[in-house]
Amino acid sequence: xxxxxxxLSSSQRQSFVISATAFLASLLLIALLSILLxxxxxxxxxxxxxxxxxxxxxxxxxxxxxxxxxQQRQRTDSSGEKVWQVDYSDENxxxxxxxxxEAPDVIAKKLAPESAQINLTDGRAVLAEPVYxxxxxxxxxxxxEYASVQEKVHALTAKIEDIRETWLSxxxxxxxxxxVRNVDADAPARLNLNASFDRWQSEIILLEQRRDAFQMKxxxxxGASWQLPLSDIDSFYFVSSQSLWEKWAMALSSIxxxxxxSPKQAxxxxxxxxxxxxxxxxxxxMTIIVTPFGVLAAVYLSEYAPDNGFxxxxxxxxxxxxxxxxxxxxxxxxxxFVYTLGGSLDDLFFADHLPSPTMGTPGVFWxxxxxxxxxLPVVIVATEEGLRRVPDGLKAGSYALGATKxxxxxxxxxxxxxxxxxxxxxxxxARAAGEVAPLMLVGAVKFAPNLPIDGEFPYLxxxxxxxxxxxxxxxGAFHSQTDAKGSSMMFAACLLLLVVVFVLNILAVILRTRLxxxxxx
Amino acid sequence: MLKLFEHETLDVGNLxxxxxxxxxxxxNLWFGQKQVLHDISMRIPKNRITSLIxxxxxxxxxxxSAFNRLNDLYSGCRSQGSIIIDGxxxxxxxxxxxxxxxxxxxxxxxxxxxxxxxxDNVSYGLRLQGIRVRRQLDDAxxxxxxxxxxxxxxxDRLFEPAHILSGGQQQRLVIxxxxxxxxxxxxxxxxxxxxxPLTTLFIEELMAELKKRCTIVIVTHNMQQAARVSDYTAxxxxxxxxxxxxxxxxxxxxxxxxxxxYITGRYG
Numbered sequence: 073x074x075x076x077x078x079x080l081s082s083s084q085r086q087s088f089v090i091s092a093t094a095f096l097a098s099l100l101l102i103a104l105l106s107i108l109l110x111x112x113x114x115x116x117x118x119x120x121x122x123x124x125x126x127x128x129x130x131x132x133x134x135x136x137x138x139x140x141x142x143q144q145r146q147r148t149d150s151s152g153e154k155v156w157q158v159d160y161s162d163e164n165x166x167x168x169x170x171x172x173x174e175a176p177d178v179i180a181k182k183l184a185p186e187s188a189q190i191n192l193t194d195g196r197a198v199l200a201e202p203v204y205x206x207x208x209x210x211x212x213x214x215x216x217e218y219a220s221v222q223e224k225v226h227a228l229t230a231k232i233e234d235i236r237e238t239w240l241s242x243x244x245x246x247x248x249x250x251x252v253r254n255v256d257a258d259a260p261a262r263l264n265l266n267a268s269f270d271r272w273q274s275e276i277i278l279l280e281q282r283r284d285a286f287q288m289k290x291x292x293x294x295g296a297s298w299q300l301p302l303s304d305i306d307s308f309y310f311v312s313s314q315s316l317w318e319k320w321a322m323a324l325s326s327i328x329x330x331x332x333x334s335p336k337q338a339x340x341x342x343x344x345x346x347x348x349x350x351x352x353x354x355x356x357x358m359t360i361i362v363t364p365f366g367v368l369a370a371v372y373l374s375e376y377a378p379d380n381g382f383x384x385x386x387x388x389x390x391x392x393x394x395x396x397x398x399x400x401x402x403x404x405x406x407x408x409f410v411y412t413l414g415g416s417l418d419d420l421f422f423a424d425h426l427p428s429p430t431m432g433t434p435g436v437f438w439x440x441x442x443x444x445x446x447x448l449p450v451v452i453v454a455t456e457e458g459l460r461r462v463p464d465g466l467k468a469g470s471y472a473l474g475a476t477k478x479x480x481x482x483x484x485x486x487x488x489x490x491x492x493x494x495x496x497x498x499x500x501x502a503r504a505a506g507e508v509a510p511l512m513l514v515g516a517v518k519f520a521p522n523l524p525i526d527g528e529f530p531y532l533x534x535x536x537x538x539x540x541x542x543x544x545x546x547x548g549a550f551h552s553q554t555d556a557k558g559s560s561m562m563f564a565a566c567l568l569l570l571v572v573v574f575v576l577n578i579l580a581v582i583l584r585t586r587l588x589x590x591x592x593x
Numbered sequence: 594m595l596k597l598f599e600h601e602t603l604d605v606g607n608l609x610x611x612x613x614x615x616x617x618x619x620x621n622l623w624f625g626q627k628q629v630l631h632d633i634s635m636r637i638p639k640n641r642i643t644s645l646i647x648x649x650x651x652x653x654x655x656x657x658s659a660f661n662r663l664n665d666l667y668s669g670c671r672s673q674g675s676i677i678i679d680g681x682x683x684x685x686x687x688x689x690x691x692x693x694x695x696x697x698x699x700x701x702x703x704x705x706x707x708x709x710x711x712x713d714n715v716s717y718g719l720r721l722q723g724i725r726v727r728r729q730l731d732d733a734x735x736x737x738x739x740x741x742x743x744x745x746x747x748x749d750r751l752f753e754p755a756h757i758l759s760g761g762q763q764q765r766l767v768i769x770x771x772x773x774x775x776x777x778x779x780x781x782x783x784x785x786x787x788x789x790p791l792t793t794l795f796i797e798e799l800m801a802e803l804k805k806r807c808t809i810v811i812v813t814h815n816m817q818q819a820a821r822v823s824d825y826t827a828x829x830x831x832x833x834x835x836x837x838x839x840x841x842x843x844x845x846x847x848x849x850x851x852x853x854x855y856i857t858g859r860y861g
Contacts, residue, residue, distance in 0.1 A: 379668070465705040472663060473718035473770065474695035483717070488708055590754075591708040 108570075115567030118560040119323045119330065121311045124187045124199050126293050127160065128180040129173050137179065138162065139293045141187040141199040161199040163296035168196055185313035190290070191306045195336025198300065200290035202308065206299075208285035218308075221286060225302045228283040232276055240276075243269045330564060335539075339518060339547055344565055346523055350436065350516070350538035351505060351572060353524055357440035357534075358447065358504045359497060365444065366451025366500075367486070367493055373452070374459040375481055387456075394449035402510025405442030410434055410514060430535060436524045437534035439515035443507060447500035454499060458492015459485060488591050494584035498577055505573045508542035516540035518547045541569040602839050605825050608636040613677075614778055614808035615660055620674035622655060624667065629655050631832045632674075637825075642800060642809045644823035644840070646816065647855070652832040653812045657780050660810065661697040662690050679777065695722070698771030698807075702783040704763035706755035706770075711747050714755045714766055718774045733773050741769035742799055761792030768799065779803065781811040785818065797822045816856055820844045828852045 080088060127142040142160035154175035161168055190198040205213040205221050213221060243265050250262055286302040309322050333343030373390075377383040414432035422430035462485050470480040486493075508516075517537045524536045548562030603612060610616075615637040622630035629652045637643050645653040655664060662683060664670045675682040683693055695718060706714050715734045716724075724730060734751070738744040743765045747758070755766060764784060771779060781800070785793040800809055800822055813819050819826050820840055827837040828851075836843060836852045847853045 463705070465701060465703055466707060468663060468666065468701060469705040469707065469767070469770075470717075471666060472661060472694055472699040472701075473721065473774065474691045474693075475718075475721050476691055479721055483721075484707055 111563055111566045111570065114560060114563035115565075118564035119326045121189070121309065121314060121319050121322045123312045124184050124189060125181050125312070126184040126187070127158065127173075127178070129158075130177040130179060131171070132174075132177065133171075139180075141184055141201070141293045143189070143199065159197075159199070161197075162292050162294055163298065166198055166200075166292075166298050167192070168198065183312045184293070185310065187293070187312060188308045188310045190288075190300065190308040192300075192304050193306045194304070195341030198290065198298075200292050200298065203289045203291050203297070205302070206285070206287045206289060208282060215288075222302055222305070225283055225286050228279055229303060232279050232283070235272055235276055235279075239272050240269065243272070330568075335519065335544070339544060340561055344539075344541065344544060344561075344568065346520060347539040347541045347544045347565070348568060348572065349523055349525075350520070351541045351569070352576075354436055354440050354443065354511075354516075354538065354540065355501055355505050355576060357437065358443040359501060361440060361444040362447050362451050362500055363493070363497055366448050366496060367455050369448070370452045370455035370459060371481055371486070374456045375477070375485070390449050390452050394453070398446055398507050399509045399513075401442055401446040402513035404445070405438060405510060405514040406434070409438040409441050414438065433535070434513070434515040434537055435535040436515055436538045439511050439538070442510055442514045443504040446507065446510065447503050450499045450503060451493075451496035454496025455489065455493045458489035458495070461492065462488045490591065491584050491588045494580055494587060498580040498584070501576045501580060502573055505576060506542065506569070508540070508546055511540055512543055512546075516543040518543065541565055541572065545569065602824075602841075603638055603641075605636060605638060605837060605839070608638055612638050614639040615810070616675075616677035617656075617659075618675045618677065620656075620659065620672060620676065622652075622659060622664070622670070622672040624655075625669040629832050630659070630672075633829075633832075633834045635827060635834060635837050637808065637810060639808050640804055640806075641824040642804050642811060642822055643825045643827065644811045644813055644819040645827050645829060646813060646819050647829035649814075651829045653829050654782055656829065657699075657782055657810055657812050660778065660780055661694045661699055662688070663694075663699065665690065695774045696776055697778045697780060698774060698776035699780040699782065700764070700767050700771055700784050703787050704760055704767050706758070706763050706766050709755065710752045711755050711758070711766060712751040715770050715773050717770060722774075737769040737773040738766075740772050740803070741765045742795070742802075743769055759792075761788050761795060764788060764792070764796060765799065768796075768803075772803075776807055778808045778810065781809060783812050783814060786814060793818070816844070828855060830855070 122143045124141050124143055126139065127144075128137065128139045130136075131138050140160035140162045142158045144156050144158055156173045156175065156178065158171050158173050159168055160171070184201075186201045187199060188202055190200065190202070192198065202215045204211075204215060205217060207213065207221065207224075246265055247262070247269075250259070250265075255262055283303055284301050287299045288302055288305060289297055289299055291297045307325075309318075311322070314322065330343045331348065332345050334346055335344060336342030369390075373383065373387060377386070410432060414429065414435075417431040418426060418429050466484055466488065467480055470484040475483070515537050517539060520537050520539045522533070522536060524533050524538050525531060526533070545562050545565050548565060613636045617633055617635045617637075620630055620633045621628065633656065645656060647653050658664045659672065659676060660678070660683075664672070672684060675684050677683075678693070678697065681688065707717060709717075712734055715737050716730045719730060719733055724733075735744060735748075738747060743762060746762060747766075750757075755763065758766060764787075768779075768784075785796050788796065797818065800811070803809060811819075811823065823840050825838065826840045826843045828835045828843065828847075828849075830851055836847060836849050838848070843852065844856060847856065
């Protein structure tokens with residue numbers, strides 16, 4: 073440094089310091105931006121239609137040449153060689169196969185405007201050329217009639233569902249009641265029910281046969297044809313011949329699917345609605361729990377606690393709690409909330425269900441409680457900061473009007489400190505929405521069959537396990553690298569998680585700005 | 594002729610009980626180890642303006658804060674001796690401090706309106722007492738603002754935030770806030786030191802008006818102000834009451850050398 077000092081004049085030294093700090097700051101900015109860019113590009117690519125090619129390549133595994141309709145999701149360089157990640161369909165694997173093709177093995181490749189990406193209701197996709205539609209009556213309905221034919225299929229499906237839900241479930245229930253009352257197997261009531269069950273069942277089979285007669289005939293690149301039941305088809309797009317508008321429309325529709333539907337095909341396809349819902353619900357519950365606790369603790373520490381070493385020790389411990397690794401909170405939540413607290417609740421209130429636990433199992437409420445403990449220090453520290461900013465003159469003014477300490481805290485100090493409290497809540501939300509590790513111990517799962525909220529009493533099922541965007545991303549990251557679509561759904565989920573955190577933060581910032589304006593000093 | 598409109602001058606050294614608003618008896622007060630007030634005994638007359646003057650740090654603000662026990666807010670403050678207000682020793686452990694503070698209002702050096710509407714500021718003390726009847730609050734707010742000579746200026750914007758008012762208006766708002774509780778005694782701790790001369794004059798006129806209904810004790814650094822507005826003046830020096838008599842006498846022919854030195858500006 074002395075040599076630098078000798079070389080540079082004082083103003084040069086100053087500009088050197090400025091450039092050095094600015095350089096590091098811009099490095100940080102670039103790192104942040106590239107993270108955002110990566111997630112934006114890779115996440116956005118999940119929604120953008122991928123063109124279908126007619127690809128002829130040499131399959132090294134089967135030692136033969138293949139011509140297929142294929143989508144190339146990604147190109148990676150492994151040890152310098154170009155490798156194509158290919159999703160394709162052919163007569164051997166009509167519902168899609170994945171493979172890696174090295175660049176020299178590609179023999180021919182051209183856009184296939186005649187081929188469509190046919191999305192199935194179970195989340196898979198078929199790449200093939202739709203030729204015509206068939207029904208029980210006629211064998212060659214043109215593909216352009218798809219909408220009206222599909223309407224008939226939907227009507228039949230609705231009818232079948234209706235029979236299942238109204239009649240069959242009713243018969244099931246009555247049979248179960250008979251079982252409970254130990255009615256004989258050959259009692260007339262039971263026989264009647266069985267007979268009507270069979271009647272409805274055969275009706276359903278008839279309807280299903282009629283429905284499945286509606287099919288789509290498709291042709292693969294090799295010339296082989298295949299029949300797809302229309303009831304399995306969700307939608308199809310001629311991705312290779314789309315105009316820009318059609319591409320945008322398809323992207324928007326897949327964003328809609330992504331946001332509103334459940335995951336399919338082991339979280340590699342479909343939507344992430346349950347995870348989005350679970351994340352927001354958990355953060356919401358956590359906020360409701362942590363805010364009063366944090367604020368009350370901060371009020372005690374700042375207004376009531378004697379100013380001595382013990383209080384100082386508590387303050388230091390609270391600040392240090394913010395640095396405890398989150399998995400430790402997860403273990404604490406599992407050991408204390410789930411096993412101890414939930415287990416005791418089971419012993420007290422749900423003893424007749426034991427040994428299968430009711431509350432003593434990971435669930436959304438325990439997860440929210442654990443996250444509340446995890447974010448408590450953040451709220452306490454920020455609230456104390458806000459309380460410290462309340463001018464002594466205002467407190468004295470309140471006392472001078474005959475207010476007690478509690479009244480002063482409630483009517484004067486807390487309103488003025490409310491922007492500070494909001495700052496704490498914002499930080500807590502940001503922390504809780506992005507946390508994954510502790511959640512996997514206390515209630516978040518890869519797949520939950522039910523949402524924590526539904527139409528059944530008590531509507532909000534706090535004991536249920538839930539899906540979480542972070543856990544979904546963690547799960548997605550373990551999908552095979554060849555599964556390009558799955559990993560790109562993980563990026564889409566990342567993007568969504570960022571958006572969720574951003575939106576929650578913006579909401580809290582708006583609230584804080586309003587409070588600041590109201591309690592301007 | 595003018596004398597007719599003035600009060601008869603009482604001898605504060607020998608004040609009768611019925612004329613006394615605050616009776617301070619041998620008051621000693623410490624902050625931690627430091628003794629701030631030394632054996633102060635004085636009787637403050639009813640419906641008069643009494644000013645406390647002295648150097649910074651002489652204990653006059655501490656003395657005025659002893660009258661509504663606001664010193665309690667500072668940990669490490671303890672006192673000896675009694676202060677009799679309304680027949681009670683307010684230093685007694687069983688004194689209801691909240692009630693005392695509604696009887697003894699206080700206005701501070703810097704205007705400290707709460708970050709609420711003008712209306713809510715004035716009705717704060719009443720609402721604390723559990724008064725929720727809208728009509729009653731409306732009447733009290735209007736009356737207090739009139740008493741503080743602020744009504745005409747704010748009557749159209751009662752529900753706007755108090756911080757939009759000017760400094761002088763804020764100080765009058767704070768006075769109105771104290772008056773809403775109908776206090777017997779009003780303590781003013783350097784109420785005009787943060788205000789411009791014109792606004793100061795306005796507040797001084799207000800004090801002259803207010804003394805008809807309550808006793809006023811004012812701490813001031815401004816000797817002219819003390820001479821102008823107060824009927825009686827007490828001079829404190831290093832926590833001791835040096836001289837306490839009617840303002841005319843104190844400012845024209847002070848008894849003690851220290852007082853003379855202070856008012857003629859030799860120190861302080």
